[in-house]
Amino acid sequence: MIDTHSHIYLEQFDEDRQEVFNRAVEAGVSDIFMPAIDMGSIEQMEKLSHPEIKFYKMAGLHPCDVEEVLPSDLEKSLSEFCSRDDFFGIGETGLDYYWSTDHLANQKESLRIHCKVAKLLAKPIILHNRESTSDLLELIRKEQDGSLTGIWHCFNGTVDEGKKAIDMGLHLGIGGVVTFKNGGVDKTVAQLPLDKMVLETDAPYLSPTPMRGKRNEPAFMKYTAQKLAEIFEMDLSELISTTNRNSKTLFKIN
Secondary structure, three states, X not given: OEEOOEOOOOHHHOOOHHHHXXXXXXXXXXXXXXXXXXXXXXXXXXXXXXXXXXXXXXXOOOHHHHHHOOHHHHHHHHHHHHOOOOXXXXXXXXXXOOOOOOOHHHHHHHHHHHHHHHHHHOOOEEEEEEOOXXXXXXXXXXXXXXXXXXXXXOOOOOHHHHHHHHHOOXXXXXXXXXXXXXXXXXXXXXXXXXXXXXXXXXXXXXXXXXXXXXXXXXXXXXXXXXXXXXXXXXXXXXXXXXXXXXXXXXXXXX
């Protein structure tokens, strides 16, 4: 399995990171993509290694941290890091209206800068969205010139919103929320195309049922995969093969 969104470099894993990696391998995880929270995330990513897991770095600035960085500095840093062959995506970026609406202009400007770099470098963008769906999709619509690709991370929108995102060139990141009993995401996902979905954890956040309330980790992605296989009434191995293929095509990896 490929985990397309994991913050495995964060301090929540400092005490037992290698054990977490071992459990991931036992669960069938082979690849982990790591979106950044800020540029300081990259130094932490570069310390990670495990003989049976491939790690893929990304650079970006989370929308909750945009007030701390000048737009000119952000574009320069993003371009420098993401132009390297060992960086596979831009993000995570996006919009977040849940924690604060004090810096909406900064969030949108940051997102536009991430889009610009993503298009120039032909690498996918990772989109965080919290209570900002309408504005996020409208901004992506305006930025889309036919070359922008990416993932709506932690997809929890409506069927119509999912279709709009797919029509605009995005994949849908399916994580733990699809397993939540009363979340309704499972019913929405069932009406959208599997060939536009990728698996993710968002570790250490948003653990799937039955691990809800615990620190999330890549090994728990097996529960999300099992739920998605049930939704689409297919064998687990086929579900994993399909989502892996989607991920590899999007990120241009062999």
